[in-house]
Every structure is written in structure tokens, then in C-alpha cells.
Amino acid sequence: MLEISNLALPLDAGLEGSQADKLVRRAAARALNVPPRDIAEIRLLKRSVDARKKHDVHFVATLGVTLAAGAQAEAAAIEAAVGRKGAPNVKAHQPYDPLQVPQAATASRAAAEPRPIVVGTGPAGLFCALYLARAGLRPLVVERGAAVDDRLAAVDAFNAGGELNPHTNIQFGEGGAGTFSDGKLTTNIKSPWSRHVLHLFVEAGAPEEILWQAKPHIGTDLLVNVVRTMRKQIVAAGGQVRFETQLTGLQFENGELAAAELTDVATGAVERIPARRIVLACGHSARDTFELIRDAGVHMEQKPFSVGVRIEHPQQLINRAQYGKAADHPALGAADYKLSVHLRPKAKKAQQAADQQGRGVYTFCMCPGGEVVCAASEPGGVVVNGMSRFARDGRNANSALLVGIGPEDFESADPLAGVQLQRNMERAAYEASIAAGGKPYQAPAQTVGDFLAHTAGNTSKNVRPTYARGVAWCDLRSALPPFVADAMAEALPLLDRRLHGFADPQAVMTGVETRSSSPVRIVRGKNLQAQLAAEAPDPDVQNAPEPETGLYPCGEGAGYAGGIMSAACDGLRVAAALVDQVMQPGQKPMSSQ
Known part of the structure; x- marks a missing residue:
């Protein structure tokens, strides 16, 4: 397949129907200098609006084009475009390479590690938990708010004039604050995880058009079903999700996590469980969790x-x-x-x-x-x-x-x-x-x-x-x-x-x-783990070993993301690092994939 980029299209090409298809086919044929009948298939890969000149508002598109004559004809089209004046960019299309998740269950059992805990079901927590579950680590996911259907009811009741539920609201509950947003997936980061996030969203039921929109968005009404499906995917892969359950305590021994305290917000029942690795994806509004982290001696900084x-x-x-x-x-x-x-x-x-x-x-x-x-x-x-x-x-x-x-x-x-x-x-x-x-x-x-x-x-x-x-x-x-x-x-x-x-x-x-982003940063090292203030390595000492605390600050609340897309990318990045460290203790994690 060929990839034609920076191709101008009239606005009518964005409508439904055969006439719009003809406009796109003709534009692709002109770009390749071939008759329209020589094109076997066209796939929309990217499209944006160019409104810099109000008298000439149009689309700019990237198309995937397959020629009926096959690979040799496509190679010839690429070569011909290089020397043709005014021709758009034409190259061989590189198809999406699906995310590969390594299997870590055997290493986890050998190390006798308890299942990792993921705190929060916003985009960072959901994508992190999905990766961990597919890696065979059976994560326990805890969310202080309710499941999405109960959360919708609580939000509707508050909007209608009811009492505020401090645990289930627009900030807290399945899907995180992003569920009640535009579902914007635009980001300024150049993360290798971005394509995986978009494809995983589509796998969970998001519209396929987010794969080609220049400014993709899902919308609150569709996000509800997407996050529900992601939860089901986590459970199907071996994870467990517990709603109305809040992280209320941490215990460190010799600088490493040893246990976590979980509280049922409805009954007040407290449970203490062994914990070696916790992903802290609590979001930017979990102020009591910030206090817990600070009081536990974790290194935190003020953030603009x-x-x-x-x-x-x-x-x-x-x-x-x-x-x-x-x-x-x-x-x-x-x-x-x-x-x-x-x-x-x-x-x-x-x-x-x-x-x-x-x-x-x-x-x-x-x-x-x-x-x-x-x-x-x-x-x-x-x-x-x-x-x-x-x-x-x-x-x-x-x-x-x-x-x-x-x-x-x-x-x-x-x-x-x-x-x-x-x-x-x-x-x-x-x-x-x-x-x-x-x-x-x-x-x-x-x-x-x-x-x-x-x-x-x-x-x-x-x-x-x-x-x-x-x-x-x-x-x-x-x-x-x-x-x-x-x-x-x-x-x-x-x-x-x-x-x-x-x-x-x-x-x-x-x-x-006031909640555009987190006002704090939970400091993490190159191993993506938090540092205890008393145990932080001396910055003046070259190659000082980083502490293996087992606490992984993640996403927007930890100060490492700003929006759904970047939080989801950070969730995958942290999950990959955690899996690496389970499989290869003491090794530096891969920063990307």
C-alpha cells in the first residue's frame, strides 16, 4: 500500500456517499499521476481542516492507496513522485504493529510476589491495569468511586440538586475525570505509546475514526461504554476490580513497600494486604491520597x-x-x-x-x-x-x-x-x-x-x-x-x-x-519508582543506585501527564517498566516500546 500525505481535498470529500468517494479517488489519482480506475482501494489515514484562508477552507489528508497492478506499480509510483514537481509526498505505507505484551506470570510466581495493585481507574490506571493483566500479573485495581453506571446516577442526582457524594462524582469513579469531558485524545507529546492507546480504545469500542482524525475525540456518551469494556477486558485477562475501595495506608520496610491498607468507603471496613508493587494512578483531585503519600515520607514537589x-x-x-x-x-x-x-x-x-x-x-x-x-x-x-x-x-x-x-x-x-x-x-x-x-x-x-x-x-x-x-x-x-x-x-x-x-x-x-492539572509531582526516578525523602540518592554522586521502593507514581495526578492521551501513554509506560522489573530484577526498564 502507498501512503500519500499532505493531499488537499475539497470539503465535499468529507461527506457520505459515492460523490465524495469519487472526489477522493480523483485526488489520489492526480497525486499518483494514474487513471482513477488503476486504484483498487483507498483508506483514510489522517485528515485535518486547513482554515488558514477563510475563502479556501479545505481538508488536508493522508491516504493509504492500493494499486490494482500490485507492488511493482506502487514502487514505480513512489519513484515517479520523487521527481515530479508539485507532487505530494508518496511513500510505502507502514501498517500498525500491534502492542506486544511479554508474559511475566512465571517470573512473578518465582519471586513469590503478591499481585500488583493499581490505584485509580482513570486512563492511566485502566491502561496500566490492562497491560499488567495481559502480562499475566493479575492486578488488583482499586477505585474509591463507583462503577460507571452507578457513577452516572450519582452525577445526574447531583446535577439535579442533590447532595454531593465525595467519593463518587465527576472527579472520582470508573473512568476518572476524563469520562466527563470531551474525550479529547490530542496531545503534544511524541510518545511511541500513542498509536497503541488509540488502537486499544478502538478495541474497547471507540469509533474507528479516532485512528484518522487529526484531533480525535470520543465524547462523554461513548466513553462510558469504552471504560466499561476496558474493565471487562482487565477482568477477563485475570485482573480484579474493586469499586468504592480506597487506598488509606502504606507500610514500608527497609525502604520497600510491604503492605497496603484498603478501606471500603461504604462500610468503613479496613483490610490490610501484602503489597510489593503499587501503581499510584489516583488522578489530580485525590487530595487525601496526596496527604497519605506525603505523610508516608514519599518525596513530593510543588508543581506549576x-x-x-x-x-x-x-x-x-x-x-x-x-x-x-x-x-x-x-x-x-x-x-x-x-x-x-x-x-x-x-x-x-x-x-x-x-x-x-x-x-x-x-x-x-x-x-x-x-x-x-x-x-x-x-x-x-x-x-x-x-x-x-x-x-x-x-x-x-x-x-x-x-x-x-x-x-x-x-x-x-x-x-x-x-x-x-x-x-x-x-x-x-x-x-x-x-x-x-x-x-x-x-x-x-x-x-x-x-x-x-x-x-x-x-x-x-x-x-x-x-x-x-x-x-x-x-x-x-x-x-x-x-x-x-x-x-x-x-x-x-x-x-x-x-x-x-x-x-x-x-x-x-x-x-x-482549579483542576486543570495536578498541583504536585510525586518524584520518580529513571526506574519510574517513587523515592522516599530519606532514601533519595545523592544527585552529586554519579550512577548512584536508585531505590526500589515498589511505588510507581503514574499519570496526571502524579504530575507526569496532562490529559487522557498522555495519561494513558504513561499508564502503558509504567506497566511496561513494572513488568520488566518483575522479569529482570535490578535491571533498568525499557523507557518505550
């Missing part, structure tokens, strides 16, 4: 992260801004965006260190045709996030509007000082809503026009907020640290230059978004 609000616009406004006259073309769907600006430092008066360097303000987790969701996980705090369904057919677009912050903004040197800053903002948002006449867990909201004019209380004329529990119109500055509010106010007009209408006065900002 970002906070802000959700901003909502009519989806049609975004479509027009991105696609111009092509906005209504049925092959395009809902438009997205990704914006950023780096503010200039303010040198005339004393500033915090970050202000002296200039803060970054950017959009994150943009959800086309989506909704702002109730993402609280602790009583007395308001947290927002965003999600979309697969169709992305909601009336509004929303995105996080975030300001970068760092340890220089925290109030102490405690590793969990960033967590405290998050809590302070979430409680302030809760109180701001109540003070404005809102009900518990309603979110504070403000139009962009009011925010920039330092006024408050006016409802938007163009945007109906999608936050399920309702909003209270008030001044968001009462819930935001001053430096965050000031940075957002300075950035909004600048971002509007990049996307016309972004700072529309009637756009709605809803607060607060």
Missing part, C-alpha cells in the same frame, strides 16, 4: 499549574470566526480553537516573581458544542469543568480560560500548598454564589463585558449558561486571586485579536476551574 474559569460562547460564533462562509458546511461540524498569550511584565511596581516574568494566559480543554459541568468533589467548594458528547451538537462552545501559576504564588513550602490554593478558590466561589443569592453549588458567573468594566449582576443576552445547577450572577473577582483576575482582564482583548468575538461582552465566564 493553572487556574481560572470556563468561558462560553454561542457555537455558531466560533464556527463563523474559524471557518468564515464555510461555517455551515455539513462536513465541518463544530469548530474548536486553541489560544494563548504571554503577558508582558509590569516592571514599574513591585510584583511577584511570575508577574516580573509575565504570566501565560491560555485556553484549555475546549469543548465544541458542549456544556460546563459541576465538578466539585469536596463539600463547600464549587469547581467547573467542560464536556462534550460525541456529536458535539450543543448550542454553546466552552473552554477553560486559565492563568499559569507556580510555587512563587503559594503561601508555604509544603508540597501541598498548591492544593490549599485550589481549596481557597473553590470555597470562595461557593461563598460568592451564596452571597449573590445562589443556592448551594450554584456557580458564580459574569459576562465578559461586566468583568472588564468592573461591574456585575447582569445576565447575558446571547448565552444561556449550561452549568446544570444554575449560576449566580456576581463579580468573579471575589472568587479569584487578584493576580489571576488581572491577568485574565489583560489577556481577553489580546485573545480576541486571535479569535474575533472571544472577548464578546455577552460571553459568559463561570468559575472556578
Whole structure:
């Protein structure tokens, strides 16, 4: 099969039907300089939208093409394309090589190791557990929240005005926080695990189109079935999954894991079990687990992260801004965006260190045709996030509007000082809503026009907020640290230059978004295992041996990922390292595969 890349296609080629197929076939034939009848098969490998010129919005595709005449004709087509002026890139297609998982059951039995424990069923935990199960290690997976069907019921009840369940909510439960998101699988990392993640998602029931979309997404409605299927795959391969079970204790002996304490969150029953290897994929909101890890003497560091609000616009406004006259073309769907600006430092008066360097303000987790969701996980705090369904057919677009912050903004040197800053903002948002006449867990909201004019209380004329529990119109500055509010106010007009209408006065900002990423990092070495603060190797000693603690920080909560895709990749990477170390004790793990 040939692979033709960087091939321009008209928008009509993205529709269903024979006419669209003809357009694609003709474009492929022109690229290869052969008659369309010489093409036996065409497979879509990648496709994106090129909207840089609003008068010429089109697709850019990579196609897999098989010629009827066979391999010799394909080799000749490659050679001919090299010398033809203006020809697209043509090469031999390299098919996907499925993930190979080594078998470690024999080595595990020989070492008399207890089954590994995986904490958390977000993308990092699920992909890690699936790899371990297929390696024959029979992992025990523990999740403090409920299975996905019970979790859906709990989230629906809270959205309807019910009580918050601190163990089962949008942050906790089967699938992790990513289940209630857009299911975006885009990432900036260049990981060799990425292709495996996409194919494993499809194996679990995700749409095959995620294999060729330039910006693949699954959507909350489809993710529910995908994570349920992955759990069944883990169990079928020998793993065990226990819901409403929380890691509440760790015991180290001579610097190595010896036991774990698990608590049934429904009954309070505590169980102590032997543990040699634990994968800590708890997510970025498991604050009590962070406290447990810190108090156990594990080396942790403060980490920069970002906070802000959700901003909502009519989806049609975004479509027009991105696609111009092509906005209504049925092959395009809902438009997205990704914006950023780096503010200039303010040198005339004393500033915090970050202000002296200039803060970054950017959009994150943009959800086309989506909704702002109730993402609280602790009583007395308001947290927002965003999600979309697969169709992305909601009336509004929303995105996080975030300001970068760092340890220089925290109030102490405690590793969990960033967590405290998050809590302070979430409680302030809760109180701001109540003070404005809102009900518990309603979110504070403000139009962009009011925010920039330092006024408050006016409802938007163009945007109906999608936050399920309702909003209270008030001044968001009462819930935001001053430096965050000031940075957002300075950035909004600048971002509007990049996307016309972004700072529309009637756009709605809803607060607060504090869980964009983890505020801590659980330090791990090259062997991907955590270090005890008292046992950490001296950095000044060359080739100092790394401790074999048996604790593997993994994914976004541990500070090594940012989103579904990178968390899943990290889960596979950690699983591969763990299997290597079971099979070859004392050896350095393979970093990739």
C-alpha cells in the first residue's frame, strides 16, 4: 500500500456517499499521476481542516492507496513522485504493529510476589491495569468511586440538586475525570505509546475514526461504554476490580513497600494486604491520597499549574470566526480553537516573581458544542469543568480560560500548598454564589463585558449558561486571586485579536476551574519508582543506585501527564517498566516500546 500525505481535498470529500468517494479517488489519482480506475482501494489515514484562508477552507489528508497492478506499480509510483514537481509526498505505507505484551506470570510466581495493585481507574490506571493483566500479573485495581453506571446516577442526582457524594462524582469513579469531558485524545507529546492507546480504545469500542482524525475525540456518551469494556477486558485477562475501595495506608520496610491498607468507603471496613508493587494512578483531585503519600515520607514537589474559569460562547460564533462562509458546511461540524498569550511584565511596581516574568494566559480543554459541568468533589467548594458528547451538537462552545501559576504564588513550602490554593478558590466561589443569592453549588458567573468594566449582576443576552445547577450572577473577582483576575482582564482583548468575538461582552465566564492539572509531582526516578525523602540518592554522586521502593507514581495526578492521551501513554509506560522489573530484577526498564 502507498501512503500519500499532505493531499488537499475539497470539503465535499468529507461527506457520505459515492460523490465524495469519487472526489477522493480523483485526488489520489492526480497525486499518483494514474487513471482513477488503476486504484483498487483507498483508506483514510489522517485528515485535518486547513482554515488558514477563510475563502479556501479545505481538508488536508493522508491516504493509504492500493494499486490494482500490485507492488511493482506502487514502487514505480513512489519513484515517479520523487521527481515530479508539485507532487505530494508518496511513500510505502507502514501498517500498525500491534502492542506486544511479554508474559511475566512465571517470573512473578518465582519471586513469590503478591499481585500488583493499581490505584485509580482513570486512563492511566485502566491502561496500566490492562497491560499488567495481559502480562499475566493479575492486578488488583482499586477505585474509591463507583462503577460507571452507578457513577452516572450519582452525577445526574447531583446535577439535579442533590447532595454531593465525595467519593463518587465527576472527579472520582470508573473512568476518572476524563469520562466527563470531551474525550479529547490530542496531545503534544511524541510518545511511541500513542498509536497503541488509540488502537486499544478502538478495541474497547471507540469509533474507528479516532485512528484518522487529526484531533480525535470520543465524547462523554461513548466513553462510558469504552471504560466499561476496558474493565471487562482487565477482568477477563485475570485482573480484579474493586469499586468504592480506597487506598488509606502504606507500610514500608527497609525502604520497600510491604503492605497496603484498603478501606471500603461504604462500610468503613479496613483490610490490610501484602503489597510489593503499587501503581499510584489516583488522578489530580485525590487530595487525601496526596496527604497519605506525603505523610508516608514519599518525596513530593510543588508543581506549576493553572487556574481560572470556563468561558462560553454561542457555537455558531466560533464556527463563523474559524471557518468564515464555510461555517455551515455539513462536513465541518463544530469548530474548536486553541489560544494563548504571554503577558508582558509590569516592571514599574513591585510584583511577584511570575508577574516580573509575565504570566501565560491560555485556553484549555475546549469543548465544541458542549456544556460546563459541576465538578466539585469536596463539600463547600464549587469547581467547573467542560464536556462534550460525541456529536458535539450543543448550542454553546466552552473552554477553560486559565492563568499559569507556580510555587512563587503559594503561601508555604509544603508540597501541598498548591492544593490549599485550589481549596481557597473553590470555597470562595461557593461563598460568592451564596452571597449573590445562589443556592448551594450554584456557580458564580459574569459576562465578559461586566468583568472588564468592573461591574456585575447582569445576565447575558446571547448565552444561556449550561452549568446544570444554575449560576449566580456576581463579580468573579471575589472568587479569584487578584493576580489571576488581572491577568485574565489583560489577556481577553489580546485573545480576541486571535479569535474575533472571544472577548464578546455577552460571553459568559463561570468559575472556578482549579483542576486543570495536578498541583504536585510525586518524584520518580529513571526506574519510574517513587523515592522516599530519606532514601533519595545523592544527585552529586554519579550512577548512584536508585531505590526500589515498589511505588510507581503514574499519570496526571502524579504530575507526569496532562490529559487522557498522555495519561494513558504513561499508564502503558509504567506497566511496561513494572513488568520488566518483575522479569529482570535490578535491571533498568525499557523507557518505550
